[in-house]
Amino acid sequence: MQTRNINLTINGKKYELVVDVRQSLLELLRERGYTSVKQGCGVGECGACTVLVDNVAVDSCLYLAVWADNTTIRTAEGECRDGKLSPVQEAYMEAGAVQCGFCTPGLIMATTAFVEENKGKTLSRQEMKKAHAGNLCRCTGYQTIINAAEEALKK
Amino acid sequence: MAIGKSHRRKDVRAKVTGKTRYTDDYSMPGMLEARYVRSPIAHGLVKNIDTTAALALPGVEAVFTFADVPKNVFPTAGHPYSLDPDHQDVADRLLLTDHVRYHGDEVAIVVARDRLTAGKAAKAVVVDYEELPICVTSAAALAPDAPAIHAGGNILKSTSFEIGGSLAEAETRADLTLQGTFRTPIVLHCHLENHTAYAYMDDNDHLVIVSSTQIPHICRRIVGQALGMEWSRIRVIKPYIGGGFGAKQDVVLEPMVAFLSTKLGGAPVKIEMDREECLVATRTRHSQTVTARAGVTKDASITFIDLDVISNTGAYASHGHSIPMAAGSKCCHLYPRAVTKFSAISHYANIPAAGAMRAYGSPQLFFGMESLLEEAARSIGMDSVEFRLKNCARPGDIKAKTGEYEHAVGIKECLEKGSAAIDWEAKKKRYATQTGNIRSGLGVACFSYGSGTYPACVEIAGCRLVLNQDGSVHMQVGATEIGQGSDTALAQMATDTLGLSYDRIHVVSEQDTDVTPFDPGAYASRQTYVAAPAVHAAADKLKRKILTHAALMTDESVENLNLANGNIVLQDQPEKVVLDLRDLALDSYYHKDRGGQLTAEVSSKTRTNAPSYGCTFVDLEVDIEMCSVTIKNIINVHDAGRIIHPLSATGQVHGGMAMGIGMALFEELMIDSETGWIYNGNLLDYKIPTCVDIPDLESEFVDTFDPTSPYGNKSLGEPPIISQGPSIRNAIWDATGVKINEMPMTPKVLFTHFRAAGLL
Structure with missing residues (x-):
């Protein structure tokens, strides 16, 4: 298994991670408890896994985790702040x-x-x-x- | 009153913040992943199976083949158990098979420590097949020399009935008799959450299954049947579920995950289908051929409707013959003064198994019926709306026909409202003389439906209410929330009967068969109708217990007290608060000498089945050269009894309309008729509507109150999908003069018909 070190921010929290180069951003996020990110197809057909990478909407199932190095990720969990909905x-x-x-x-x-x-x-x-x-x-x-x-x- | 208001859905805040947990959002340490080995051919026998290479892969825990599974054949349809053996679902499944019956059938399963390894190992299983002749279409499956897909042959069942008089006599009264044959496609549910389930054992003889299912209690029974276990030793948990539309009204993965866990020492084992598997290896909507005949008099009375259905159920029975039969019995409510004859044959074929899908055979049947009746109206020179107004059900008709109960009947009002909303008369005149390439057309079609499955099946529902220590109420219902909003609607009902505020009722949405009151689940648009009596009775019971306790705490008699807005008040002076319910709750729990936990539980059976009604009006434009259809305006009008939650009700209608438009214009699972190979089993090639494919949708309701429900409501979940197909077909005919008697009405199909008609 090949790995790589990446740094990223998820919903305002900083992470330093060692990731499997085959892993998708979807998998990375779900494994860390960001389960609002859903897998509906795994191949970019349905959009259920949409997250924002540097404020751009992407299908996280088609986005390699290593590409997220030095980016800021936003998911639905992070849009609600202090109990207040976006x-x-x-x-x-x-x-x-x-x-x-x-x-x-x-x-x-x-x-x-x-x-x-x-x-x-x-x-x-x-x-x-x-x-x-x-x-x-x-x-x-x-x-x-x-x-x-x-x-x-x-x- | 909470009913009639669009209160905030019980689950909405959790859903917009992504906090609701679905089956895949739970995990357990050491969870194993299983993947099926699927057949690459549509019909054949396994001659040899070699698992050596798969077992040798690091991380593979086990491989099971058809030779390893229990020999108990089991049914999968999500129907309640029937005490009548003749009415029990067809048991034709084993967990794995050596006789593969469709492209994708399951011959073996691999269990590994992770999903990637399980997938690799499944590919490493080597299977040799002896290929058998294939039948895909109804004609091929019903041919005298067709290969037998199951031991008893290809005919699953064939039945007929006649209701409302004698067909032979009604035929003599008709001045004109019409006939047509109509074909509908295989359609896929495409719920966004794929089928997924896992199981583990928490004792040597106790299984826990967590599954995305519409039918937790039925699932428990069927797993018991499949594995030969006591039903009570199985616990099924349903977390939030990402849509079902009938595909999860079937037991699909649960018996297998349960089997695997029992074989692997109780370890947690999961099957998470990928999208492509979920589309073709779960359930589909039956493709049907409907041959319709109708007789009318010169003054536009329908004397008879004779419907004959050939229903292709695919490789396994699943819901099988119940699909055409249910639609047949429900269609009789629409034009009840006509004699109805209905006959249907259901057969096997080498295609994916068809099961329940939203409106359960009715979209197919009404495509035939409402298309043919359009022809009847036009043949005698009567306006399509006027013809339907003349023949449709009126109050009193249903009781007269069935001899049973009086029901609300609002189809006439639906037609009037829809006709006004789309501006029918003015547009009719405007569209009367059109030439050129782009032409507009108007179409209408009606439907009738039921509010449950009685008397075909038992209708049982349960509700448990518990007064919490803080004076709020926990509500548990067997009715299964699958996204349609049933938790919210039932909480509104309890709110009004109890006299509590809506926010003080918390619904336990997760279903757990060890705990939840019995109810077979979410299907047949039944839940708000059949759960209403249980909710009503339980709320009434809890209220009486609360007032009885209030009487103990005060000097007032029970008769003088009432519960309103969450306070104990005087019956004749509702503004006078006697006690805060919070204080009463604490007293009932903690007073050393009186009270106790105040709860109420009711299980009830419903022995009525209210017909619901509605119609679709559509105004569209056809580009003849491009063979394309653009919907300019589409309106559904429903008689669903009293509307409990207007915003959610409208949402149900929109969703059904979009699915109905997809079925009418572009959705079809395509299968090679020679090989049984599936061409478009993915979401790119099997296209469901996206935002840009759906016009703005309009939805209206008429105001009725059904006397058989304590809250006046009738069904609404499925009906919105029924009438788009025939209304669009009738509008294309109106625009172009060409009758398209098949769905989906794709550009390719339009091209063929337009060319045959000389338009191109």
Whole structure:
């Protein structure tokens, strides 16, 4: 087994790790208890494992752990601070955008990246849909998810 | 009142912060991982199996083949046990087989210390097969010389019934008789959490299984049957679950993880399916061929509907013949003044096993029925909505037809509301004369459904309420939360009956068959309907116990007291607080001479089955040259009785509509008809709708109250998926004059039909 030393920040906490070079960022995060990061396909089809790497949304199943050296990672766990939900989490809750909840943490991170990138802009629903097309949800039909994204963008 | 308000879902805060734990989020030290060895052919016999190389890999603990597993054949369908042997599910499974019946069947299993090694070892098992002839389609499987997939032949079951009068007589009353044949595809559930389960033993004869299942109590019984164990020696735990849609209303991995743990000294053993396995080696939606006939009079009365279904159940029975039969029995509620004849045949084939999927055969059946009735309306020159309004169920019809109970019937109101919302009449006129490449069309289709499985199966539910020391209430229900929001809806019911605030009721969402009251689980859109009486009775009982204790603590009589907003108040002066429930709770637990833990538990059986109704209206545009369909506006209107939680109810409708659109326009598991090979068993090639594939969805409800539920509610989980297919098909016909009698209506299919019709 080949390993490499990496340094990274996960939800504000610093880590110095020795990782198996074959390991994905998804596996690294789940092994350390960040279980909001879900595996739905393992090959980048579903988006359930979406996290932010330096504020960019990525499928962590397709992202090698070693690539995360010197990066800052954000997951859904870290978006709630001191018991206060992030504006995106709040919007999902209010919009009724949560059913089984398996796709939810990944979608919340996709929306978070989207909102941070487009703050203050007026976007059409079609543009919002395009920004979320990499995340599958089988429960909601996406209606309330886009409603949540729309509300979060206004906050 | 909590009912009717969109209270915060009980699990929503935990879900948006990623705190809810699903099966894979639990782990145990020393957990072993197992991987199946799957057949690369669709039909054959194992001639030799060599496990030497697999066993030699470091980290491999064991390899089991078909020769090692118990010889108890077991059923897998998530139905309650039946006391009637003729009604029990077909037992046709062994844990592993030497007769492989579909591309991906399970011949051996490898257990290793980690998943990677298990996967490598599974590939190292060498299997020699003798190939057998293959039948994939219904025609091939039902041919007289078809190879037998199971010992008894390929026909699983064939039945028929006639209801509402005599078909022969109704045929003579018809001025016009129509007929059509309709085909529906194999569809996959694609819940985001794959099937996953693990098991360990915590005593020599006691097994614990943790699984992503919709049916913990049924699972316990079937594992007992498969392993020949006492049912009470098995404990099934269901944590949060990432969707099921019927694929987890089947026992899939649990008997195997249980078997492996028993073989490995009780060590924890897990099977976590990968996405590709989960898509083809669990369950699918039955592909069906529906031949529909209907008779109408000149004045637009439907005299009879005659439906004949061929249902392809695949390699194993699973829910098998129950699928067409359930849909057949539920469809009779829609146009109840017509005679209904229904017949169905279910058969095996060399394709993945079909099981339960949202709305359980109804989307297939209504595709045939509502497409043919559209033809009836158009043939006699009547507007599609008017035709349905004339024939649809009215209050009193259901009791007249079944001789049993009065139910709320709101289909007429659904049609009126939907028609107004989509602006039917104005658009009809506008779309009447269109030429050119891009044309618009309007479509409508209705459905009827049930609110449970009675009288086919027992309907049993349970609720336990416990007054905590701090005056809040813990609620345990056998009804299984799978994301649909049942915990929240049932808590709202308890809130209103108890007189507590919603926030003071905590639902224990995790199911544990050693602890949870008995209920067979999440299916048939049954839970809010059949659990309601248990919740109502338990809440009533606990309230009486609380008031009895309040009477002991005060000088008031029980009759003079009430519980409102979490306080003990005077019956005739609700604003007068006599006691804080927190003080009462402490007293009941800790007073040395009186009280005790105040609890109430009720198990109830439901002997009614309320029909629910609804319809889809769609306005779409067809680009004939591109063979593409763009939905401009789509609306579902539902009669689901009283709506308990409007936001969640709307969410159920949206989700069903999106699945229905996927089934209508692009979803299909494709299997080679010669070899049985699966072409698109992954989420890239089997495409489910993404955000950009789904138009904005509209959902409406009509206001009804079903008298058979203490809270007036009826089913809602599955019905939203039923009527998109026929409404879209009817709208494409409206736009182009071409009838597409098959789903999915992909560009390729449209091309074939448009060319045949001379449009291209």
